[in-house]
Amino acid sequence: MDKIERIMNSLDKLPTLPTIYTKLSRLLHAPDSTARMISDAIAEDQVVAAKVLKLANSSFYGFAKRIGTLQHAVVILGMNEIKTLVLATSVVKTFHDYKSGHTFDVQEFWEHSLACATASRVLAEAGRLSSPEEVFAGGLLHDIGKLIYALFFSEDFACVMEEVENNEMPIITAEKKIMGLSHADVGRALAVKWNLPEGIVKMISGHHVSEKNTDCTKEIAAVNLGNTLCIALGMVSWGERKVPCIHDSVWRSLGIKISDLEFIIMRINSLCKENSSILEN
Amino acid sequence: MSLLEVNALQAGMLLAQDIRNNHGTVILKRGTTIAERHIKGLKAWGISEVDIVTSEITPEGRGEEDSMAGEVIPVIEEKLKKRFHRFEGDAVMEEIYRVVRKLVLHEATATHKGDE
Structure with missing residues (x-):
């Protein structure tokens, strides 16, 4: 198999x-x-x-x-x-x-996921999207594939971790090479199994936008940029510790202005600081 | 001079710098004494923080504050450079870097003062 x-x-x-x-x-x-x-x-x-x-x-x-x-x-x-x-x-x-067997930090995972949910939502509101709450959910679940890998495929995922950390391979490349599927693909499959709304499925599967994408939906753009801003603010995700570049298609799709960024980033930062432990028991 | 969040502003404080809106227009001039109506207006404009004159810092104290910031700045810039790829010429990335740097410096200087 x-x-x-x-x-x-x-x-x-x-x-x-x-x-x-x-x-x-x-x-x-x-x-x-x-x-x-x-x-x-x-x-x-x-x-x-x-x-x-x-x-x-x-x-x-x-x-x-x-x-x-x-x-x-x-x-x-x-x-x-x-x-x-x-x-x-x-x-x-x-x-x-569930407990992760290796060095994958589950608490850091949820902190980043909540931060991305927050950031995506702030961006969705700034871009006047029609369902900011759905974008919040998309942001929260965008990396769920990584959690699946870390919890249920920890041996193979440890090899992915090595490629990313020692050889500086981009995470999606390492996942496709070693696991066959990226965490975005796995996240999509899980979201479909759970019967989540179509919009959320798309945000999970499409959140890594590449240069080849000439257009992307506003919702995907919000999650992509939200993820980037979280990393910029130091709320990093495993395997993504450097701020990725923002593709033209993302910026054009979301339709916000550069001059909006300061207020947006300040708002994301204060919401994240105030609510960092809200998902904990 | 110190940066204060709009929510912490009080009437009677003195502006240390002009406040500009997103279009670059000056909406309040340096030296203005802040009134309640100004605070409401600033919130409506989406201004998140304001440079105010803090008279309790003595000239000697101000020098100390500057040198504290001076120690902290290179460490922070080193940390940020590791996080950010080369992005010169990309206006969006430059703005993100500028804002994050400002935030991190502000938080670090505030922590530094708190540690004294």
């Missing part, structure tokens, strides 16, 4: 998302769902419920008054935001008990 087949087969054995996410997705599409029904559904998973409330009260939203109940959170934030928060907390919960 070749490596690619092995990886794809192993995805079937991976945990599914907590049932709360599927249940919530169904409820959100049902025409007669109420805020009460939605908050009751979330409350069935105490871990997810607690985190959703914590996120709702964070400086991501900056509400003047404290949001005390899930029902209140549903009403104030709206369906799309709630769905994103439940997705984010569900994914973190799914992987919580």
Whole structure:
């Protein structure tokens, strides 16, 4: 069985998302769902419920008054935001008990992922994208393929780590050479298995934009640039410790101005500092 | 002179430098005494931080602060150069580098002062 087949087969054995996410997705599409029904559904998973409330009260939203109940959170934030928060907390919960065998730092991974989610969202708002909350989810999950590799293919991934660290090979090149698939490909496969929205699947699979891409969607551009800005601010990702260049297609697609960058970067920096441990238990 | 976040501004503080908006137009001149209405306006303009005159720093103190920053700057620039590839001539990357450098220096100088 070749490596690619092995990886794809192993995805079937991976945990599914907590049932709360599927249940919530169904409820959100049902025409007669109420805020009460939605908050009751979330409350069935105490871990997810607690985190959703914590996120709702964070400086991501900056509400003047404290949001005390899930029902209140549903009403104030709206369906799309709630769905994103439940997705984010569900994914973190799914992987919580796994331990990485090698030098891959899982805490650094989630810090970078949350930072990228934040940065992508700030950029989506600056670029006036229609669903900044979906871009937040895309940013959070963009590197999930790396986590899969580190947790379930640690031996082979150790060889990738060697190529990247000792021979300065770009991570995508090393992954394709040694594993057959990049972390973006694996992330995409996982997102499809989990039935995530199409937009999120695309952001995960397309977040490494190359020079050959003459155009890319605004959402992919937001995640790509968000990732770059996080690395620039020192919130690095394993295997990507140098600031990558920003391709023309990304900059043109997002449509922000150079003069917007200062405010955007300052905002990303303060949101990340204020919320760095928000996903921890 | 010190950089202060807009949220920390108070009426009565004195501007150490002109404040310009994104288009380069001066919206408040150096030497202006800040009033409440200015603070609201600055937030609306999306200005994140402002250079104000801090009169409690004595001339000797100011010299010390400069030399502290002087020690810290080369170390930080060395660290940043390792993180950033060569990007001269790329206006977007240059701006990102400029802003990150400003942020890191500001945080490092603030920490340095806090350690005293």
